[in-house]
Amino acid sequence: MFKLFxxxxxxxxxxSQxxxxxxxxxxIWKVYWKGGFISETDSWNNLRLQAPDxxxxxxxxxxxxxxxxxxxxxxxxxxxxxxxxxxxxxKISTPLAVMVEDARFIYERFEMLLALPKGTRLCLVASxxxxxxxxxxxxGLKHFNLMLIDGFETPYGSPKRSVASAPVNSYRKSSNAKLSLDLNEGHFGCGTVMYCGIQMAFHLRVKELYLVGFDLTNFDQPRFYETKDNAAWTGLQNAYEARILPALELTMQxxxxxxxxxxxxxxxxxxPRSLIPYSDCLTK
Known part of the structure; x- marks a missing residue:
């Protein structure tokens, strides 16, 4: 009905309706559910003050x-x-943040999130x-310190926009990819949720970024927390050449x-190691 009218x-x-x-x-954003006030989101500017090296x-x-x-x-x-x-x-203590850009993950695995400590910083797209x-x-909403991962070209509550209308220092683009440098303005998708973590690193202006569990191989194999019987579908194989590689090339540039x-x-x-070098810092 929303789409029709x-x-x-x-x-x-x-x-998000x-x-x-x-x-x-x-x-920040005030969060309401069924007309009732829930909480206020945290600020991306405040998070930048907590940035690690x-x-x-x-x-x-x-x-x-x-x-x-x-x-x-x-x-x-x-x-x-x-x-x-x-x-x-x-295996690790409280993270700086948890990021989810996939509503399907919430519907299928919300019990994992609710098992996290109360007050965990949870960054979500509106959907x-x-x-x-x-x-x-x-x-469930009150369990977390919520943050909104807004869409750079699809901002919440506003019409779609061109990146050309955003501040020039808030993003970078190539012929086939876009990268956010300021999560106040929003983020871009590229077919892998890891791109959220990458854009978080640019927002925080960290000195070193380590990508962990970023295999993009064995597309038919379950994730480390899944089994063959409960593994969710993934579109990585189709997105790899067309969207993910161009985004990673822009990342490294x-x-x-x-x-x-x-x-x-x-x-x-x-x-390719020629694109992103390998580090064995977490190897057993």
Whole structure:
């Protein structure tokens, strides 16, 4: 119904309807559920004040099973999607943030998130925040320190926009990819949730970024926290050449501009070592 009666420029709002409402106030959002006030989101500007020098962005590739986390400071970690299992397994401590850009993950795995400590910083796109309210209600929303991962070209509550209308220092683009440098303005997708963690690193202006569990191989194999019987579908194979590689090439070009070092800790990754060098810092 929303899509039928809404202008095309607002159709990106459909998956965050009908119960969630976000109201912008300076650099935060007030969160409402079914008309009732829930909380205020944290500020991306405030998070930047907590930025570590080094950041580990941890995904869910099977190589995670061969990684060592004993000496890893949890405050340096950003976990994407099911990587939260590492907290539940006591392999890392409280992360800097958890990032989810997929409402489907919320619907299928919300119980993993609710097992996280109360007050965990949870960064969600609007559709995923709506999904959390649907499956976990008001108490589920209140369990977390919420943050909105807005769409750079599809901002919440506003019509679609061109990147040309955004501040020029808030993004970089190539012929086939776009990269956010300021999560106040929003983020871009490229077919892998790891790109959220990468853009978090640029927002924080870290000196070194380590990509963990970023395999992009064995597309038919379960993630480290799944089994063959409950593995969710993945579109990585189709997205790899067309979207993911161009985004990673732009990542490395921009990292050089910002004097940021980026490493891939997956020993089984399909990503060329000539593009992102390998680090064995977490090898068992």
């Amino acid at each position: 809404t202008p095309k420029s607002f159709k990106h709002m459909a998956l 009908p119960y969630l409402k976000l109201e912008p106030v300076n650099d 080094n950041l580990y962005s941890i995904a869910t590739g099977p190589s995670i099973s061969d990684q060592q986390f004993n000496n890893l400071d949890g405050g340096q970690c950003v976990l994407v999607n099911g990587a939260v299992q590492l907290v539940l397994d006591n 995923a925040m709506h999904a959390l309210g649907v499956v976990a209600g008001v108490e 921009t990292a050089e501009e910002f004097n940021m070092q980026v490493y891939n800790c997956s020993h089984t990754s399909i990503i």
